[in-house]
Amino acid sequence: MTDTTRLTDRVEAALRTVRDPAADLSVFEAGFVENVAVTDGDVTLETDLTALDEATSRGVIEAMLRAVDDVDGVESVHVEQAAPSSEGSGGVESFDHVVAVASAKGGVGKSTVATHLACALAADAEVALFDADIHGPNVPTLLDVSGPVHSSEAGDPLPIRRGGMDVMSVGLMESGAPLAWRGAMAHDALSDLFENTAWRNDDVLVVDLPPGTGDVVLTTLQEVPVDGVVVVTTPFHAAVSDTERTVELFRDNDVPVLGAVVNMAEYVCDCCGEANELFAEDALDGFDAPILAELPFTRALQGRPEPGDVPAVVADLGERTRTALDAAGEVDVPDDAVDIRGAAPQARKERVRDRFASLDAGERFVLVSDRDPTPVGEFLSRVAGEPRESFDVEVRRATPTDWVLEAVK
Ligand SMILES: Nc1ncnc2c1ncn2[C@@H]1O[C@H](COP(=O)(O)OP(=O)(O)OP(=O)(O)O)[C@@H](O)[C@H]1O
Numbered sequence: 001m002t003d004t005t006r007l008t009d010r011v012e013a014a015l016r017t018v019r020d021p022a023a024d025l026s027v028f029e030a031g032f033v034e035n036v037a038v039t040d041g042d043v044t045l046e047t048d049l050t051a052l053d054e055a056t057s058r059g060v061i062e063a064m065l066r067a068v069d070d071v072d073g074v075e076s077v078h079v080e081q082a083a084p085s086s087e088g089s090g091g092v093e094s095f096d097h098v099v100a101v102a103s104a105k106g107g108v109g110k111s112t113v114a115t116h117l118a119c120a121l122a123a124d125a126e127v128a129l130f131d132a133d134i135h136g137p138n139v140p141t142l143l144d145v146s147g148p149v150h151s152s153e154a155g156d157p158l159p160i161r162r163g164g165m166d167v168m169s170v171g172l173m174e175s176g177a178p179l180a181w182r183g184a185m186a187h188d189a190l191s192d193l194f195e196n197t198a199w200r201n202d203d204v205l206v207v208d209l210p211p212g213t214g215d216v217v218l219t220t221l222q223e224v225p226v227d228g229v230v231v232v233t234t235p236f237h238a239a240v241s242d243t244e245r246t247v248e249l250f251r252d253n254d255v256p257v258l259g260a261v262v263n264m265a266e267y268v269c270d271c272c273g274e275a276n277e278l279f280a281e282d283a284l285d286g287f288d289a290p291i292l293a294e295l296p297f298t299r300a301l302q303g304r305p306e307p308g309d310v311p312a313v314v315a316d317l318g319e320r321t322r323t324a325l326d327a328a329g330e331v332d333v334p335d336d337a338v339d340i341r342g343a344a345p346q347a348r349k350e351r352v353r354d355r356f357a358s359l360d361a362g363e364r365f366v367l368v369s370d371r372d373p374t375p376v377g378e379f380l381s382r383v384a385g386e387p388r389e390s391f392d393v394e395v396r397r398a399t400p401t402d403w404v405l406e407a408v409k
Pocket residue numbers: 103105106107108109110111112113133136138211263264295296297298299301302
């Protein structure tokens with residue numbers, strides 16, 4: 001038996017003494033420890049504590065650190081935590097990208113844009129469309145799909161298929177009566193559907209949100225790992241200034257805005273082909289978001305789009321949204337950041353330790369990680385030999401798969 005094997009055994013034995021506070025199980029039996037990596041005297045614990053609340057999870061981490069630290073031969077110990085289960089596999093999390101379509105007000109063409117966008121993207125991706133507009137779920141009518149919604153073998157609602165595209169709508173779940181969902185009930189019902197729908201496609205999910213910026217919209221955008229939102233507006237002064245406030249609100253809530261679709265910008269006369277502006281030309285002056293498309297008022301957009309086959313006027317919208325999505329998925333990594341994405345556990349720990357140890361008091365430490373780096377705060381306090389409370393550590397999720405941690409030594 002090698003020294004490392006012996007040390008691993010001793011570390012695992014020490015960890016077995018740490019219990020799940022909610023059940024009489026060791027941290028292994030409770031599934032909290034995914035892997036124990038030992039290199040020389042350095043130990044890295046890969047954990048999944050996502051089932052626990054923050055305070056309990058912190059208590060378990062501290063107990064594991066203490067237990068392993070006391071093992072003879074251990075020089076350092078570091079915990080890596082898995083991302084919360086809401087970012088794991090299954091349900092809405094199985095998609096590579098989630099795009100929400102929103103508007104400041106109703107009736108501007110949000111559902112028309114969401115449906116056409118999904119169909120445009122379906123030309124070269126596996127796309128699903130989720131109609132979360134609890135106030136007016138129009139997608140089933142726009143795409144001519146209807147229930148009943150069947151269940152998968154596991155009992156989860158199966159989306160309706162339309163030309164290879166998965167479609168789910170709150171409108172398909174109601175039994176004829178108008179939806180009167182409000183507040184918490186609407187939020188819970190939507191979360192359930194997001195979480196449980198048995199999607200078969202998994203490239204891009206387009207979500208048609210309710211109009212406005214009410215609670216349901218904001219909580220949905222924060223809970224579902226949305227890569228970005230497309231806002232729909234008409235080029236009318238009042239509509240544009242409402243949309244500007246909506247864009248600001250999304251940004252304040254850390255929801256990236258991919259851009260705007262300006263709908264019903266002009267009308268092209270069926271008889272003479274002349275284009276007429278429907279609203280003031282200067283309405284968009286100073287508007288602070290990229291314009292993804294300007295769509296005319298046209299009967300072509302009142303028809304039923306086919307997945308992969310949309311009217312020429314919206315053909316570019318899919319392409320531009322894709323480009324904006326790719327750009328939103330990239331984190332702006334500051335020059336002085338330690339980037340540990342994709343690195344092996346031991347290398348991650350070393351890079352963090354080396355950089356942090358090299359800093360003078362008061363200097364900034366920035367970390368970019370592909371795992372939630374919250375436990376790194378504990379590690380930094382150990383490296384500096386200072387209590388955890390003496391560090392101002394801030395963690396933010398920059399994209400659905402990247403986190404940035406900032407601390408001042
Ligand atoms: N560019 C367009 N050209 C012609 N008709 C359009 C266009 N955009 C939307 N419409 C029509 O306007 C009406 C409202 O559109 P839609 O239902 O997409 O709006 P909405 O913003 O989703 O509304 P709601 O507030 O009900 O969610 C529909 O009848 C739709 O066909």
